[in-house]
Amino acid sequence: MTRTTSESTYEQSDLRRRPRVFMFAMVLALLVAVGYVVYAVGVARSATNGASASLTASSSGSALVGRTVPGFSLPVLANDSSASKLGPGSFRGRPLVINFFASWCGPCNAETPMLAKAAAASAGSVAFLGVDENDQRSAALAFLARTGVxxxxxxxxxxxxxxxxxxxxxxxxxVAPDGRVIGAVQGQISSSTLENWLRKLDALAHHG
Structure with a gap:
């Protein structure tokens, strides 16, 4: 059977179109794949950032903000001869600053003299409680004497x-007078941050 010129031309045109269609399909598939990868990476990155943010919040103690301060009763190291043990409950009804420190801690050595001065200036309204962590008694006492606590x-x-x-x-x-943690600072506290929090605590002491 003899093919007509139009049929031959159509087949040749169809053969020329096939590579183009195949190439278009490949490009489209590639774009879809790239889009999926970008989306997956974005989701994974968001999840990682969210987990990091959650970890940071918990590690900094800010997860305690708004909650009742965890209670404890620990042996007194210095500066209170009226009790053998103290904890947050000992200061209920007064604004309270709780500072965790140690004599071997560099940032503690830097910030404690400032805390000591602030505590002396705020003695009438805001209470301070130091918690010496994993320290030798003699080293801790020398630290307190040196920093003026x-x-x-x-x-x-x-x-x-x-x-x-x-x-x-x-x-x-x-800590507010009702025992709620209203703020937390991890690491060495700056003078401006301490002053801001003491103003807030002082306001709570006078106005409730």
């Missing part, structure tokens, strides 16, 4: 790390 200090051997979400020291917590 006059507020009560208790000793801890690591029992509060879980309840206070401690991953390092220093750590400072700001």
């Amino acid at each position: 006059s507020y009560p200090v208790v000793r801890d051997a690591g029992s509060l790390q879980s309840s206070y979400l401690l991953v390092g020291i220093p750590d400072t917590f700001f």
